[in-house]
Amino acid sequence: MFKQKRVNEINQKTSQQTVFKVGFVIMLGVILVFALFPLLWIVLTSVKTQRDLFALPPLFIFQPTLEHWHTVLIESEFLHYYRNSLVISGSTLIVVLVVATMAAYNLARSQYAYKIRENIAFFILSQRMMPPVAIILPVYVLFSRIRMLDRLETLILMNVAFNLPLSIWMIRGFLESLSVEIEEAAIVDGCSRLGAFIRVGLPQMLPGLLSTALLVFIYTINEFFFALILSGTRSRPVSVAVQLFLPTGVRGTLFGEAAVASILIMLPSLIFAMFMQRYLVTGISLGAIKG
Numbered sequence: 168m169f170k171q172k173r174v175n176e177i178n179q180k181t182s183q184q185t186v187f188k189v190g191f192v193i194m195l196g197v198i199l200v201f202a203l204f205p206l207l208w209i210v211l212t213s214v215k216t217q218r219d220l221f222a223l224p225p226l227f228i229f230q231p232t233l234e235h236w237h238t239v240l241i242e243s244e245f246l247h248y249y250r251n252s253l254v255i256s257g258s259t260l261i262v263v264l265v266v267a268t269m270a271a272y273n274l275a276r277s278q279y280a281y282k283i284r285e286n287i288a289f290f291i292l293s294q295r296m297m298p299p300v301a302i303i304l305p306v307y308v309l310f311s312r313i314r315m316l317d318r319l320e321t322l323i324l325m326n327v328a329f330n331l332p333l334s335i336w337m338i339r340g341f342l343e344s345l346s347v348e349i350e351e352a353a354i355v356d357g358c359s360r361l362g363a364f365i366r367v368g369l370p371q372m373l374p375g376l377l378s379t380a381l382l383v384f385i386y387t388i389n390e391f392f393f394a395l396i397l398s399g400t401r402s403r404p405v406s407v408a409v410q411l412f413l414p415t416g417v418r419g420t421l422f423g424e425a426a427v428a429s430i431l432i433m434l435p436s437l438i439f440a441m442f443m444q445r446y447l448v449t450g451i452s453l454g455a456i457k458g
Contacts, residue, residue: 235423341375
């Protein structure tokens with residue numbers, strides 16, 4: 168009797184676990200559908216003919232075409248704007264990582280009192296909280312006076328200024344989670360302070376640097392406000408160039424071309440994230456630990 172009761176309890180528990188797993192898989196599938204459907208819709212829009220784009224009900228089986236891709240890549244100047252975005256994002260990324268790493272190292276390893284270091288770090292982070300619209304007028308007047316409008320250097324400078332505070336804060340968190348004793352041991356063995364950081368500290372914080380680099384790259388390549396105000400035909404990035412396919416006079420919205428442009432904008436960030444995926448989780452969890 169007791170044995171049969173025990174068997175029934177085990178079967179009931181197994182059934183509950185099975186129901187829970189099935190429900191979890193269904194819920195996860197629904198979330199994935201909602202998350203990935205916009206991306207699927209953009210891809211389908213980029214290969215539909217102009218007539219299929221406006222078909223009701225929407226078509227999921229159709230004859231694909233590459234006319235929108237040909238228009239964006241060959242007939243328009245989108246690749247020129249794409250190059251501008253890559254130059255701006257790459258240059259911003261390099262400058263931010265170098266400057267932020269040095270500043271964060273100084274904050275994390277300085278001999279100042281804890282309260283002073285925290286106040287300095289919070290002041291740096293507070294600069295990122297300032298809305299861009301609050302400074303756009305004086306910035307525009309300044310760059311206009313020194314004839315720096317419509318130049319890649321201007322957009323790089325503005326992106327560096329706005330990405331630097333958050334990057335310093337993040338890298339500082341990664342540095343504070345590393346053991347100071349390892350660097351001190353390298354100094355005892357004959358390394359200078361800089362040499363110990365380069366040979367010992369930098370390899371340990373690589374996941375944190377890559378996590379920060381991904382955020383900086385995404386923020387920069389998607390930055391719109393400063394690019395819209397400070398750029399022109401020569402330095403225009405893709406985040407602004409997408410509006411070339413929006414309603415203009417009697418032409419209307421070029422949905423297919425806009426979908427192609429959106430895919431091309433997402434590609435660099437997706438590729439970067441895929442290659443650095445194994446470092447990202449480590450970097451994010453590393454920055455959450457101090458001491």
